[in-house]
Amino acid sequence: MxxxxxxxxxxxxxxxxxxxxxxxxxxxxxxxxxxxxxxxxxxxxxxxxxxxxxxxxxxxxxxxxxxLPAVLHTIDKIEIRLAKKRQDDTWEALIIGALPKNGKLIFPDNVNATMKKSDSKKPLVTLQFSVSGNSFYEFLYRHGSPIRYEYIHREWxxxxxxxxxxxxxxxxxxxxxxxxxxxxxxxxxxxxxxxxxxxxxxxxxxxxxxxxxxxxxxxxxxxxxxxxxxxxxxxxxxxxxxxxxxxxxxxxxxxxxxxxxxxxxxxxxxxxxxxxxxxxxxxxxxxxxxxxxxxxxxxxxxxxxxxxxxxxxxxxxxxxxxxxxxxxxxxxxxxxxxx
The missing domain is CATH 3.40.1780.10 (QueA-like)
Structure with a gap:
């Protein structure tokens, strides 16, 4: 860093x-x-x-x-910030808060993501989603929001x-x-x-x-x-x-x-x-x-x-x-x- x-x-x-x-x-x-x-x-x-x-x-x-509206939240309120697309269903991401013990993230619309083996040298994890292509982007635009850092006090x-x-x-x-x-x-x-x-x-x-x-x-x-x-x-x-x-x-x-x-x-x-x-x-x-x-x-x-x-x-x-x-x-x- x-x-x-x-x-x-x-x-x-x-x-x-x-x-x-x-x-x-x-x-x-x-x-x-x-x-x-x-x-x-x-x-x-x-x-x-x-x-x-x-x-x-x-x-x-x-x-x-x-x-992209690159911030997602699981149904139990874990914040996920997408970082980089790797494949149609696979993204590097930053998880804000505790990582799930079972490596599984559950989102609205019955979408889930599984944590894959990641490079331990950086704080990002690799997530494989249960939807891909256009279906993933439809999900993202329904439930995602822009990344907002602490100096932005309200949603835009x-x-x-x-x-x-x-x-x-x-x-x-x-x-x-x-x-x-x-x-x-x-x-x-x-x-x-x-x-x-x-x-x-x-x-x-x-x-x-x-x-x-x-x-x-x-x-x-x-x-x-x-x-x-x-x-x-x-x-x-x-x-x-x-x-x-x-x-x-x-x-x-x-x-x-x-x-x-x-x-x-x-x-x-x-x-x-x-x-x-x-x-x-x-x-x-x-x-x-x-x-x-x-x-x-x-x-x-x-x-x-x-x-x-x-x-x-x-x-x-x-x-x-x-x-x-x-x-x-x-x-x-x-x-x-x-x-």
């Missing part, structure tokens, strides 16, 4: 617990912290001005993965955990960097000449409880990068335009599709890539992301975009200025401002 290596703490009042459209009238009503990845200089803005930072010919890449509908453009169900937690983007903003970007394309990465659990965080190299995630995306990125690189990833999931997908010669290729598979400060970024020039906790491996990735001292200075400033953290929070744009 990843040790705490980043020296800041997020005050309790900065843990966003309400979606922006419930706090105000629209998803894009969040703040934007703009950070120059080369100089470390920064300034404050509103997210609905995001399009002013992109130019004609730039490529904005989104993750089209859709969030599954739609609050989706981006407006998500289309392919598969993520355990929302790829949240794109949450504030509205159709209106996307249309404005397209009108400006920004190219908008999609990759796919289905996220796993970001937290295992009891101060346990997944290590990316042991935390595989399914991803896909299409030929269309590769072509547009190569065109942008040729003309000197920027490639902007919306979310760390997009960065992980794109950089995982780079071959041994540093060339981006259409790729579908699973990635265990851990992007850190010394990782060379072959594809992405800038990143739109949320604000991350000090224990999260996401900060390792951000340190590949900008020197860690600059990043930490920016995070302390964001705390001082009252930026909100997590999936319902504010947005950080890291990019080369002089490109």
């Amino acid at each position: 990843k040790p705490l290596t980043y020296s800041f703490q997020v005050p309790a009042h900065l843990h966003a617990n309400t979606p922006a459209e419930y706090r105000s009238s629209k998803r894009e009503a969040v703040k934007l912290f703009v950070l120059d990845r080369h100089s470390g200089s920064y300034h404050h803005d509103n997210f609905d001005h995001f399009s002013t930072y992109l130019n004609k010919g730039d490529v904005l890449i989104l993750n089209n993965s859709r969030t 509908p599954i739609q609050a955990y989706q981006t407006v453009f998500s289309s392919v169900p598969g993520s355990i937690e929302m790829p949240s960097a794109g949450r504030a983007l509205s159709w209106k903003m996307l249309a404005q970007l397209q009108k400006k000449g920004v190219k908008i394309v999609f990759v796919q990465l289905h996220t796993g659990l970001s937290y295992f409880e009891n101060d346990q965080w997944p290590e990316p190299s042991n935390h595989s995630e399914a991803f896909s990068v299409s030929n269309e995306v590769v072509t547009l990125i190569k065109q942008a690189k040729t003309t000197g335009s920027k490639v902007i990833a919306v979310g760390t999931t997009v960065v992980r997908a794109l950089e995982s599709a780079v071959d041994a010669y540093g060339m981006l290729r259409p790729t579908t598979g699973e990635t265990t890539l851990h992007i850190k400060a010394d990782t060379m970024l072959n594809v992405v020039d800038g990143l739109l992301t949320g604000f991350h906790e000090p224990e999260a491996s996401h900060l390792d990735m951000l340190s590949a975009f900008i020197e860690t001292p600059y990043l930490l200075t920016a995070y302390h400033e964001a705390i001082n200025q009252g930026y909100l953290w997590h999936e319902f929070g504010d947005i950080n744009l890291i990019l080369p401002l002089n490109k």
Whole structure:
């Protein structure tokens, strides 16, 4: 598990617990912290001005993965958090509370799951369900709910955990960097000449409880990068335009599709890539992301975009200025401002 290596703490009042459209009238009503990845200089803005930072010919890449209602409860109230699909009827999962002694979990609708032999090195167990395929998903959408951590004080509908453009169900937690983007903003970007394309990465659990965080190299995630995306990125690189990833999931997908010669290729598979400060970024020039906790491996990735001292200075400033953290929070744009 990843040790705490980043020296800041997020005050309790900065843990966003309400979606922006419930706090105000629209998803894009969040703040934007703009950070120059080369100089470390920064300034404050509103997210609905995001399009002013992109130019004609730039490529904005989104993750089209859709969030699953990944929390289930047994009939005797044991909480199960799905973590990763292994087969049509088999999932890795996190069990909150005591494990059943007989290895059997009983759910509503006469659905059950049996615990199989698991890797003792991680807190996840493997569950084989009595239903599979479409029948499993029908069961999941009837009885499941989105993963909700302790800073979220009430239940929100599954739609609050989706981006407006998500289309392919598969993520355990929302790829949240794109949450504030509205159709209106996307249309404005397209009108400006920004190219908008999609990759796919289905996220796993970001937290295992009891101060346990997944290590990316042991935390595989399914991803896909299409030929269309590769072509547009190569065109942008040729003309000197920027490639902007919306979310760390997009960065992980794109950089995982780079071959041994540093060339981006259409790729579908699973990635265990851990992007850190010394990782060379072959594809992405800038990143739109949320604000991350000090224990999260996401900060390792951000340190590949900008020197860690600059990043930490920016995070302390964001705390001082009252930026909100997590999936319902504010947005950080890291990019080369002089490109």
